[in-house]
Amino acid sequence: MAKFFISYSHSDKTFALQLRENIAKIDNAHDVFIDQYGLHVGSKIKTALIKKIEWCDYFIIILSQNSIKSKWVQFELNEARRSEIKCGEKKLFAVHLDHSELPKHLVDYLVLDFTVPGNFTANFFRLMNGIYQKPTHYEIEYSVKNDTDTGYLFNMWVSCPLDFLHQIELVEYRFDYEFDLEAGSYNLKKIDGPVHIEKSAKRKFGVYDLWTSESITVFVCIYLKNTRAVYFRKYIEVGRHVN
Template identity: 40%
Template sequence: MNKHVFISYSHEDKYFANRIAEDLMKNGIEVWFDKWEIQVGDSLIEKIFSEGLSNSDYFLILLSKDSINSKWVKEELNNAIIRRMEGVTKLIPLLTESIEIPQPLKALKWLDMYSNYDKGLRSLINTIYNISEKPPVGKIPEHIVSLRNSVGGLSRQASTIGSLLIFKQEEEPGFERSYSASELHSLIEFMNNEEFNDAIDELEEYGLVKTLKVFGMHPYDFGQVNGTYALYLHFKNELKYDPENDIKSVAAVVSEKKEIDGNKLHSMLNIPPVRLNYAVAYLEDYGYVKVLKFLGTHPYDFGIVTATRHTRQFVDEHCK
């Protein structure tokens, strides 16, 4: 069964919208495009809201300087947001130029269609057909083929998994990795289920990982797992950087600027987002900063970090 999409755009973006509509049709996707659907004498409102939006699986909104000020686009967007809340329609913002994302859409994943149109179109088609762009799990690293020695008093099994989580994260330093139980276990198949579950439980008991429990986990005791800042501090001798220096650097900048967001921290320190997340989480957990969290801050786990008396005391004691 073909997927159905609705394209919302301003008149000034009609050529861009026409191009996207034609390319989607060529790939087996049914497009409701006003140029094709509305005939002379038709009711514009009835056609758009009763036929176009109500029958669409996906609502594509072309974002440009013109469209964000378009009355019709706003009306269509409001309707689509209601349908999204009802679980009927999925909303996908498409950027046709570099602009500030409107507030109602900041929490959504958007696609860049202007920097590389072909790449953006491929991602859009994959999204509509629910095709994951996630690469397949690679082979087991050569250094993880058997149990390693204890690290910091952990069991050999927990040390092995902790080391593996560190190693895989260092391969992709920009964003935090999370693993399903089966995915992680496939990388260390020499452990049986009981050993694997016990090792994860041990790591979680010491705060080195966080797990998510979901239905259908058997034979595992958890569904998803990812490391915490404590894991990196525990295994810091295996890292190419010192996570304690990240913590000190972030604290110093927060103390100087009084309050700051993730993008500004990144531009000042040039530390990858995942490491900034760990440093801020450490400072928050130990009461050294105040953190305001809200939607639309990806890839950061925080919105605004604010300095306190404890921040300044930390900097005085550890950063001078």
């Protein structure tokens, strides 16, 4: 069972209910919060909304001319972004009902286009496919280049939106290959934070110009300020697809 929160303007209520009903059809055990059903009379609205946003696994915002003008939708969006940063996992997903301008906070997000009438079913399953994958906002990227006839140089780094870079305290890279043993460094490199992060930069906490003569596996652990850790396993193949 998954927990959903749908954020919308009441002017788009028909679409919101259609979305809710289709999520329930996939699995009737799913718990979908929508204010028509969720908030009890007399609740302290902001407090209740924050709790529901923290509670949900997936936050879906319905974007339209109506919703971008709604102070409540804006409030919910801001809280959803805070919740994402806190947990380090992607929970915010957006659908676009018209050609209204996207909020600046959603520039780094994939927004599904629901503007064409009659395409609801196809777009709905694209949305759910993206939701079930639930990727983290943190990714480990790398590049490999020729060094000598006997080996290769490679670089690895953390790639994520700027807001998430600021949440990193430490990144550890552990290799199944020995690097620079004479210097006493065995299979482990640590990159401490915080570092000065320029607004334009999305690649930080990297290890650079490491040498290898064979394909290797790297285990990466990102330690976040909220004490949560994110783990990756990367296989780096050398000898093919060299940059």
